[in-house]
Amino acid sequence: MTTPTIEAPLFDTVAFVGIGLIGASLSLAIRRHGLARRTLATSRHQETLDTALRLGIVDAASTDLSEVVKDADLVMICVPVGACGAVAKAIAPYLKPGAIVSDVGSVKCTVIRDVMPHLPKGVAFVPGHPLAGTEFSGPEAGFAELFEQRWCVLTPLPETPPAALEKVAAMWRGVGSNVDTLDPEHHDRVLAITSHLPHLIAYTIVGTATDLGTDLKQEVIKYSASGFRDFTRIAASDPVMWRDIFLNNREAVLEILQRFTEDLTALQRAIRRGEGDTLETHFTRTRAIRRGIVDAKQA
Numbered sequence: 455m456t457t458p459t460i461e462a463p464l465f466d467t468v469a470f471v472g473i474g475l476i477g478a479s480l481s482l483a484i485r486r487h488g489l490a491r492r493t494l495a496t497s498r499h500q501e502t503l504d505t506a507l508r509l510g511i512v513d514a515a516s517t518d519l520s521e522v523v524k525d526a527d528l529v530m531i532c533v534p535v536g537a538c539g540a541v542a543k544a545i546a547p548y549l550k551p552g553a554i555v556s557d558v559g560s561v562k563c564t565v566i567r568d569v570m571p572h573l574p575k576g577v578a579f580v581p582g583h584p585l586a587g588t589e590f591s592g593p594e595a596g597f598a599e600l601f602e603q604r605w606c607v608l609t610p611l612p613e614t615p616p617a618a619l620e621k622v623a624a625m626w627r628g629v630g631s632n633v634d635t636l637d638p639e640h641h642d643r644v645l646a647i648t649s650h651l652p653h654l655i656a657y658t659i660v661g662t663a664t665d666l667g668t669d670l671k672q673e674v675i676k677y678s679a680s681g682f683r684d685f686t687r688i689a690a691s692d693p694v695m696w697r698d699i700f701l702n703n704r705e706a707v708l709e710i711l712q713r714f715t716e717d718l719t720a721l722q723r724a725i726r727r728g729e730g731d732t733l734e735t736h737f738t739r740t741r742a743i744r745r746g747i748v749d750a751k752q753a
């Protein structure tokens with residue numbers, strides 16, 4: 455009789471520093487797919503950890519981060535990008551030799567700048583960003599399917615050991631993501647246009663509508679299905695997370711915003727001058743982009 459072989463999980467212990475929407479979703483997915491023997495979490499507030507434990511998101515949790523990270527093979531930093539440097543500094547003394555540190559921050563250059571100097575020799579850093587999310591926050595918002603068929607971009611550094619990069623990539627593939635690697639600067643410029651500018655526009659439109667008179671505001675909500683509703687969903691995203699994204703991707707966002715403003719002014723002029731052909735040509739071109747996104751199954 456042959457004994458069935460049980461494949462060893464990719465990691466023994468994965469520790470999450472920050473267990474909100476992204477950390478919780480990743481922990482649930484890791485557990486579902488058997489990618490670690492156990493997952494642990496640490497966070498600022500005991501209440502967050504109590505929720506994570508109650509919902510079966512992690513095996514154990516503590517506000518004492520040294521307890522949580524000391525035996526981890528992989529430490530996932532899942533806090534707002536502006537807090538990643540302080541987290542790296544706090545965990546650094548407790549990381550075991552050979553551990554891998556990774557993150558999920560929406561901006562890469564400043565996270566690398568803030569985290570890298572704190573990590574001891576013998577600890578690998580694999581910066582990453584899953585291009586998946588919702589407008590909800592906290593562990594109760596997490597769900598195991600979040601990353602399925604979504605991209606995860608890893609932005610390795612020249613000093614990132616290839617074996618560590620491959621292990622983190624294997625984890626993301628294991629939770630259903632497609633993995634790509636990009637240069638960190640390139641990542642930040644691409645995300646400025648695909649994610650950061652759309653959020654800024656949504657925050658602006660919803661803010662403008664909010665500033666309108668009470669009567670008009672009621673009509674805005676009543677007829678929101680005509681387009682406004684999609685903006686309100688985006689503009690409901692976490693204020694702290696997005697504050698940090700704009701402060702940390704300042705240059706790329708300002709550059710894209712400049713180009714956007716110029717293009718908006720051109721459309722404004724076409725409307726004022728009654729140049730229907732200009733408008734129609736522009737809208738035809740942009741319609742094709744939507745078709746491309748649908749064809750790529752990212753709709």
Ligand code: NAP
Nearest residue numbers: 472473474475476497498499502535537560587588591592
């Ligand atoms: P979240 O649901 O708000 O959870 C944030 C977690 O970080 C919580 O555990 C919170 O702890 C902790 N935290 C907040 N501020 C902190 C600070 N100053 N120092 C230490 N810990 C802090 O956030 P999330 O949506 O999971 O986002 C986490 C990261 O993922 C961010 O870097 C974001 O850019 C990135 N990301 C987000 C999305 C998205 O759509 N949400 C998508 C891709 C990537 P307490 O609850 O204990 O206070």
